[in-house]
Amino acid sequence: METEELLGIIANGEDSRHQFKAIINNVNSLASEMAAFSNSKGGHILIGVNDDGTITGLSDDQLRRINQDIANAATNNVKPSINPMTQNFSLPAGKVLVLTVEAGLVKPYMDSSGYIWVKSGSDKRRVTAREELQRMFQEAGLVHADESSVQNSFTAEIDEESFDAFFEREYGESIEQQHVPRSQLLENMNLAKDGLLNIAGTLLFSSRPQIRLPVFIVKAVAFPGLYIEDDQYIDSQDVKGKLTDVFQQSLGFVLSNLKHIQKEQGFNSTGEPEIPRIVLEELIANALIHRDYFISAPVKLLVFADRIEIISPGHLPNNLTVDNIKMGNSNVRNPILASFAPKLLPYRGLGSGIKRAIKAYPHIDFIDDRDSNTFKVIILRKEK
Template sequence: METAELIEVLSRGEDSRHQFKENFTNPDALAAEIVAFSNSAGGQIFIGVQNDGVVIGLSHADIDRLNQLISNASSQNVRPAVNPLTENVPHPNGTVLVVTIPEGVSKPYMDKNGAIWVKNGADKRRATSREELQRLFQQAGLVHADETPVAGLGVGDMDMPYFAAFFEQQFGEPLTEHKQPLPQLLTNMNLMNQGRLNLAGSLLFARAPQYALPAFIVKAVAFVGTDIEDQRYIDSRDITGKLADVFQQTLGFIVANTRAVQGDQGFNSQGQPEIPRIVWEELVANALIHRDYFISAPVRVLVFADRVEIISPGHLPNHLTVENIKAGNSNIRNPILASFAAKLLPYRGLGSGILRALRAWPQIELIDDRYGNLFKAIVKRT
């Protein structure tokens, strides 16, 4: 880092990726900061800088001592150990030690006392809520939301005619002729866990999953104008039911609230949708299958006069970026849902859905909001 870049960074103040510290003497305090950055998006600690960005500088003795402290804290006081990089950057007021901590690939990280720290704006806090801890384990690939048992949902909550039709179509034999008990069959199919339907089994095959999982629905609103603050709307709906039903009803809502273009067709013809249907199929399927089910929030579909926004809880998993998915890369957050979706929805997986949507309608903006913890697809209307 050059001096000019250091001055520019300090002038912006502290945020979730940049923290200023005058000095460190306690390895536990330093370890907590390293853990917080590792569990979040990574960042830099600038040592020798006051909270207001004023550089006080460090002596050579300070730098020698701090490098040893950083080495010891990151290897002995952080679990699993991490490898931050240090750089001595000159400044007119003295040397600043810049410690760069990458986002961790083995989350959750913790200090030697077992405390799990995460960034909270420019500060840090302990992660204590179940959902937050689950998301950290999810990022490490140690747990998947769709395999989590759902309290209160068992075999008796299955939509049996629907499941029987699916089973016969997939396996070529009637469910009634299958020899295994139904609970064992559902467990073998990764739809049941610990005697209860898991999240995937509930969303895919329960009669009314919204009663046990009220947050996992689609909230759809069609507005008159272009502003979400506008109180006037054309249509509003909470879309519930099995995943396949939610998918079809969400498509129906969007199509009903967007235009049909006549083009060269006759006056009495129905016309063609202003935006190809495959765009909605791919984006809605992506929102339902790849959303973060450790976040208790609905998928939102907002139809405006100039655009349609499809908003999924949860940013892109791990180090996946918008550029990655535009190149066809993928990271499956909910593997059970994804495997069944290919049999129940027009979903092909393999990271190709976004590419098909963009080929059919290039006017799509994709936003990975890591601070708001959501993913947004904005489709410009004609």
């Protein structure tokens, strides 16, 4: 940071990335501030500056002490420890210390009392909501939604015919040849624990998944124009069932609401959809497999006159960006679902789906909306 940039920050006042402190006297309080920045998007603490932006300045002894306090707090009072950077500035009104804390890679970060803090405007707040804590542990790779047990979802609720056919197809032996109950096989396959199906097991093999997980559906609507209208729509469907059924029905919904082009097919042919089928397969499969199942909301599938929107709960995990995923980078949010998907859906994993879709049809936009915690895919419809 240069002096001119520092003066500009002071002139603009405090916000969620910049906080002013006249002095630091409490190492525990400092640790909670650093934890909040680490759990959020990072930022700067300007020490030697009042809340109103007036510069009080620091003595040389204060600069030395506070630099030492920062090092101690970062190592001993923030868990896991962090590596902040400090800069000392000599301004006309006095000396200012700038403490820079980067957004953390192994969230959540806690203070010495075990509390988790995040930034809230120019202040901070303690995280207490279960869903928010789950998402933070999820980002750290410490917990995955699809392995969470579903309350009252007993293993006896699986569709035995579907599960048995999958097992024999995948492992080359029938269920009867295993000489162990299906409940044990489900646990061995990471689909259940202690007699309860997890989210992955419920979505993949339960006879009626939405009895236990009613919000994990696809809400599909086709509109005649360019905007969402409450009373003007062409088609609407709440898509339910096992994940394979939801995929097929969602794909069918879009295809039935698209134009089909004859090209060189015969007169009686249904023709090819205006958007290649492989594009829809890849993007719908991605939405079902990689959505955030800690969020109680459906996937939305919206067909407009000029575009298709697929809106998934949960922004891109960790430090993934739109540019990353276009290059084939991936971060598996639901590892159990991702491991079963290639065996049940036209899904290949390894981050190749987005690249394949763009190659087949470049007219696709991606919006990672971290404020609303959603990820949106927009497939533009082009006149043929």
